Amino acid sequence: MTKPHDFKTKAIIVRKTKCGEADRILSLLTPDLGLIQGFAKSVRKTKSKLSGHLELLCYSEVSLARGKAIDTITGSQTIQSFLNIRNSLQLSAMAFYACELAYHFSPEEAANPAMFQLLLSTLEELDNGSQPELCLKYFEINLLASSGYKPELRECANCHKKLQATINYYSPESGGVICPNCRNTQIGMPVSVNTVKVLRYIQENSFSSICRLKINREILSELELAIRANIRFVLEKEPKALLWLDSLRLADL
Numbered sequence: 730m731t732k733p734h735d736f737k738t739k740a741i742i743v744r745k746t747k748c749g750e751a752d753r754i755l756s757l758l759t760p761d762l763g764l765i766q767g768f769a770k771s772v773r774k775t776k777s778k779l780s781g782h783l784e785l786l787c788y789s790e791v792s793l794a795r796g797k798a799i800d801t802i803t804g805s806q807t808i809q810s811f812l813n814i815r816n817s818l819q820l821s822a823m824a825f826y827a828c829e830l831a832y833h834f835s836p837e838e839a840a841n842p843a844m845f846q847l848l849l850s851t852l853e854e855l856d857n858g859s860q861p862e863l864c865l866k867y868f869e870i871n872l873l874a875s876s877g878y879k880p881e882l883r884e885c886a887n888c889h890k891k892l893q894a895t896i897n898y899y900s901p902e903s904g905g906v907i908c909p910n911c912r913n914t915q916i917g918m919p920v921s922v923n924t925v926k927v928l929r930y931i932q933e934n935s936f937s938s939i940c941r942l943k944i945n946r947e948i949l950s951e952l953e954l955a956i957r958a959n960i961r962f963v964l965e966k967e968p969k970a971l972l973w974l975d976s977l978r979l980a981d982l
């Protein structure tokens with residue numbers, strides 16, 4: 730979509746970068762413009778009218794003026810600030826992780842309404858406190874799908890034969906689950922029949938249906954290993970917020 734000189738858009742603030750003493754460059758995930766960058770002048774000064782409306786995670790209506798190198802943020806009104814997330818370290822770590830992934834998986838200025846809606850729903854569900862761990866799994870699996878990396882879960886991602894009800898293997902390099910035969914030539918980690926079923930269920934159903942799932946620790950941890958490996962494979966690095974998330978989990982044990 731071509732941007733006019735002054736424009737207004739709904740946006741989630743997914744990243745903030747310091748720029749000089751008081752300025753910031755914000756990365757905004759929008760429904761119709763994809764990921765855009767906005768220059769926020771003096772936003773770090775306490776008296777700035779903008780500051781409260783441009784915090785990380787904020788869902789806001791943002792006004793921008795088009796610039797040569799970067800657009801400048803001229804106004805912002807908070808729609809939802811997700812207070813429950815902000816009041817919990819665990820939920821904050823999860824939400825920052827989701828924002829970091831949305832940032833890395835969104836090419837600049839390429840509209841992806843599905844990605845925007847996925848992040849917004851995830852923040853809303855985390856804020857509601859409904860099954861945060863499952864909520865994050867739902868986000869990760871659907872993030873891969875909405876950015877063109879949907880893992881193949883029904884047939885072998887390598888030889889395309891129907892997967893049998895046995896131990897199969899998750900292979901990010903091959904683009905999904907592979908059969909035991911293909912495991913001889915491809916890299917993959919073992920996944921149980923039930924883990925593959927849960928992966929399919931999460932990929933094919935709404936979050937409200939997934940909330941009703943009862944998943945044991947073993948499946949959850951297999952699922953997490955597989956999806957994290959897939960995300961690491963696409964990004965070619967470990968998301969930074971994951972370290973924080975894992976350290977909080979360890980402290981919680």
Ligand SMILES: [Zn+2]
Pocket residue numbers: 885886887888889890907908909910911
């Ligand atoms: Zn195969």
